[in-house]
Amino acid sequence: xxxxxxxxxxxxxxxxxxxxxxxxxxxxxxxxxxxxxxxxxxxxxxxxxxxxxxxxxxxxxxxxxxxxxxxxxxxxxxxxxxxxxxxxxxxxxxxxxxxxxxxxxxxxxxxxxxxxxxxxxxxxxxxxxxxxxxxxxxxxxxxxxxxxxxxxxxxxxxxxxxxxxxxxxxxxxxxxxxxxxxxxxxxxxxxxxxxxxxxxxxxxxxxxxxxxxxxxxxxxxxxxxxxxxxxxxxxxxxxxxxxxxxxxxxxxxxxxxxxxxxxxxxxxxxxxxxxxxxxxxxxxxxxxxxxxxxxxxxxxxxxxxxxxxxxxxxxxxxxxxxxxxxxxxxxxxxxxxxxxxxxxxxxxxxxxxxxxxxxxxxxxxxxxxxxxxxxxxxxxxxxxxxxxxxxxxxxxxxxxxxxxxxxxxxxxxxxxxxxxxxxxxxxxxxxxxxxxxxxxxxxxxxxxxxxxxxxxx
Amino acid sequence: xxxxxxxxxxxxxxxxxxxxxxxxxxxxxxxxxxxxxxxxxxxxxxxxxxxxxxxxxxxxxxxxxxxxxxxxxxxxxxxxxxxxxxxxxxxxxxxxxxxxxxxxxxxxxxxxxxxxxxxxxxxxxxxxxxxxxxxxxxxxxxxxxxxxxxxxxxxxxxxxxxxxxxxxxxxxxxxxxxxxxxxxxxxxxxxxxxxxxxxxxxxxxxxxxxxxxxxxxxxxxxxxxxxxxxxxxxxxxxxxxxxxxxxxxxxxxxxxxxxxxxxxxxxxxxxxxxxxxxxxxxxxxxxxxxxxxxxxxxxxxxxxxxxxxxxxxxxxxxxxxxxxxxxxxxxxxxxxxxxxxxxxxxxxx
Numbered sequence: 001x002x003x004x005x006x007x008x009x010x011x012x013x014x015x016x017x018x019x020x021x022x023x024x025x026x027x028x029x030x031x032x033x034x035x036x037x038x039x040x041x042x043x044x045x046x047x048x049x050x051x052x053x054x055x056x057x058x059x060x061x062x063x064x065x066x067x068x069x070x071x072x073x074x075x076x077x078x079x080x081x082x083x084x085x086x087x088x089x090x091x092x093x094x095x096x097x098x099x100x101x102x103x104x105x106x107x108x109x110x111x112x113x114x115x116x117x118x119x120x121x122x123x124x125x126x127x128x129x130x131x132x133x134x135x136x137x138x139x140x141x142x143x144x145x146x147x148x149x150x151x152x153x154x155x156x157x158x159x160x161x162x163x164x165x166x167x168x169x170x171x172x173x174x175x176x177x178x179x180x181x182x183x184x185x186x187x188x189x190x191x192x193x194x195x196x197x198x199x200x201x202x203x204x205x206x207x208x209x210x211x212x213x214x215x216x217x218x219x220x221x222x223x224x225x226x227x228x229x230x231x232x233x234x235x236x237x238x239x240x241x242x243x244x245x246x247x248x249x250x251x252x253x254x255x256x257x258x259x260x261x262x263x264x265x266x267x268x269x270x271x272x273x274x275x276x277x278x279x280x281x282x283x284x285x286x287x288x289x290x291x292x293x294x295x296x297x298x299x300x301x302x303x304x305x306x307x308x309x310x311x312x313x314x315x316x317x318x319x320x321x322x323x324x325x326x327x328x329x330x331x332x333x334x335x336x337x338x339x340x341x342x343x344x345x346x347x348x349x350x351x352x353x354x355x356x357x358x359x360x361x362x363x364x365x366x367x368x369x370x371x372x373x374x375x376x377x378x379x380x381x382x383x384x385x386x387x388x389x390x391x392x393x394x395x396x397x398x399x400x401x402x403x404x405x406x407x408x409x410x411x412x413x414x415x416x417x418x419x420x421x422x423x424x425x426x427x428x429x430x431x432x433x434x435x436x437x438x439x440x441x442x443x444x445x446x447x448x449x450x451x452x453x454x455x456x457x
Numbered sequence: 458x459x460x461x462x463x464x465x466x467x468x469x470x471x472x473x474x475x476x477x478x479x480x481x482x483x484x485x486x487x488x489x490x491x492x493x494x495x496x497x498x499x500x501x502x503x504x505x506x507x508x509x510x511x512x513x514x515x516x517x518x519x520x521x522x523x524x525x526x527x528x529x530x531x532x533x534x535x536x537x538x539x540x541x542x543x544x545x546x547x548x549x550x551x552x553x554x555x556x557x558x559x560x561x562x563x564x565x566x567x568x569x570x571x572x573x574x575x576x577x578x579x580x581x582x583x584x585x586x587x588x589x590x591x592x593x594x595x596x597x598x599x600x601x602x603x604x605x606x607x608x609x610x611x612x613x614x615x616x617x618x619x620x621x622x623x624x625x626x627x628x629x630x631x632x633x634x635x636x637x638x639x640x641x642x643x644x645x646x647x648x649x650x651x652x653x654x655x656x657x658x659x660x661x662x663x664x665x666x667x668x669x670x671x672x673x674x675x676x677x678x679x680x681x682x683x684x685x686x687x688x689x690x691x692x693x694x695x696x697x698x699x700x701x702x703x704x705x706x707x708x709x710x711x712x713x714x715x716x717x718x719x720x721x722x723x724x725x726x727x728x729x730x731x732x733x734x735x736x737x738x739x740x741x742x743x744x745x746x747x748x749x750x751x752x753x754x755x756x757x758x759x760x761x762x763x764x765x766x767x768x769x770x771x772x773x774x775x776x777x778x779x780x781x782x783x784x785x786x787x788x789x790x791x792x793x794x795x796x797x798x799x800x801x802x803x804x805x806x
Contacts, residue, residue, distance in 0.1 A: 067565075070561075071561060071562070071565060073514070074514065074557060074558065074561035074562075075558065075561075077514050077517070077557060078553060078554040078557035078558055079554065080521075081517065081520070081521060081550060081553050081554070081557075082550045082551075082553075082554060084521050084524050084525065085524070085539070085546055085547065085549075085550040086550075087528065088524070088528055088535055088536060088539035088540075089539050089540070089543040089546060089547060092536035092537070092539060092540040092606045093536065093606060095528045095532050095535060095536045095539075096532050096533055096535075096536035096537075096606060097532070098532075099528045099529055099532030099535065099536070099753070100529060100530070100532050100753030100754055100757040101757070103525065103528045103529030103530075103532065103757075104529050104757065104760055104761065104764070106525040106528070106529065107522075107525045107526055107529055107761060107764055107765075107768075108764055108768075109525070110518065110521050110522045110525045110526075110768075111522075111764070111768040111771065111772060113518055113521065114515065114518040114522070114772055114775075115771065115772065115775055117514040117515045117518055118515050118775045118776065118778075118779045119775070120514070121514065121515060121779060122778070122779060122782060125782070125783065126782070141775070174754075175754070176754070176756070177753065177754045177756055177757050178756050179529070179756065179757050179760045180760060405540050405543065405606070406540070406606065406607045407540055407541075407543055407609075407611050408611055409544070409611065413543070413547050416547070416551065420551055420554060420555070424554065424558055427558065427562055427575075428558070428562075430562075430566070430571075431562045431565045431566060434565055434566055434567075435565055
């Protein structure tokens, strides 16, 4: 006990540990959640295409992906369990005060996750046991539950950005909580749509990048070509849409969280005809060394070159988010998003004109890095929205430092989480590489005898 | 029954489901741990893996379900409990991660060293996770969680006689349930040697659980008088049901009636959990926070009730489909199954 007390005594230190732990575990989980949202649809589409064309290469590809999906789902499931503990362990005052308002979508997500877990099991287990038709039908609840789960979780986060669905009495206590209304605040639809599409962008580019690497190493059979083509097509179709949705979400932020928008842009003064700034360092209320696009920000937010964009000066100093982190993260997302759009256009143009992939090795190299780039872009997007909300955990109502647990020893929890997640990451990579190499490798939800049958395929 | 009691009852039903299904999963891991060397324990481990492989993820969602219903419907009690009991809860969460990941990944690797490492992680965390969750129950049931955030003792709330009893009983009950369930699974698949082996394990676990239960009476009397009073007063009929069901299950195991033994064993576990709830009623956190005081507003409770009812309509048929699919399928491809253990070991031996 004394040793613990020496390490940590007060809530201010706990804030740093709790935020680091949350960022680490949430950031880890989101990558796997993307696969839970988007991969089922891509896998079952490939299976359907394989059955329709009677092509064993495609059903085989779908089977390999289904196994990877099983591993990724297991990793997502266990990391999600820790998150549901952490919501209470790290932020008890958030749950204490506002649990009855915004906890509800997590209950719905619990059901969605349950359904997804059941049908991931059925889909993998039933690969050789169900008729193709029944098997593909068994995937539909999995696809639907993945999307629904994403909606519920993101709606809870959207509530933290734009809390609605309750009133506060004179003492600041919640009265008249209306959980249904809380689920549909102004940020919910744009944030959900952005995340839903991001899941397809991340999954599409990441899977395609695995096959791009293999093709660069000379494996150019149909299995690898289709393994690249199908997910890349999905990602390439969705990327332009995603950039349009980005405009929508930026407008929502401008309307509801002007401080976040100002931090994203590194904008101190409220300005008419504001320029869009890329890069630079923010210090002493000024963004230096940035690349500026005249009128860009006003055009982006108001679709009018002379529109007025409020700056950080409108917000008291102790209510401003850390500008450099938010600005840099936002720029990272935008730059990578633009790069991915370029890749999508390159691919689309080549396909439209010649019905084949661009011949240059640079195309494969670009696809090979696109997966990691998409993950970085998504992480940067979450950093933008989460750090941009600071110092609030519930925007405008509860400061993050007031929500954190006062318990002793949270530093040890963080240290343990770092160790556990490092080990988990190493083994997840080892197992996924193993799955990519051998087609007869078993997924966690499969049963032994598929071992023999898998080799027949 | 008030609205708050109905919602809490639903969460409690989820806890019972977790104890039965998740508990049997943990128990499988405990028997995996005790199965002996790689060669000798192979048949037992293989049987366990086949029984829990496809269902373990679904079985563990029950815990998440309990947590989210509590934090939405009973935010105050939830926040106070997890702040005070965050150490065993974090350790249990690590156990769930280690267990789930190791079990899932073990199948996908071939190297014997890696399989052993994952196997050990799976088995050890199967023992530790229910232990820590049991200490949490002990902390709550013995009234060591103050009803607000901050004043709770983060060590003594779960390192105390009642928590240790809770942890030990949780481990034993998991092991017992798993052995009983595996008896039936093994016999259904015609593996009579294994059925006998699990029957011996179930009987041994039952004896030890009973003995610890008897010691527990003295522990609770000294360490958790309020709970003891409730269990021996208002909760006594339910506790007696549990004892009767447990003895019946023992008899059924002796006479090799495995299906009936499953039902009687489940009943014994359900009754002891209900006994705890009855003993604690009307308090969520002994000795001062009642269910009504901790409950959320009416709109939230109603939303929960609607969601839980609608969710049950979707979930229960899906769960029934899952279990029947696997129960049926495990009979059908019998012969290749038999050959597998040796062929797999030869593959890289």
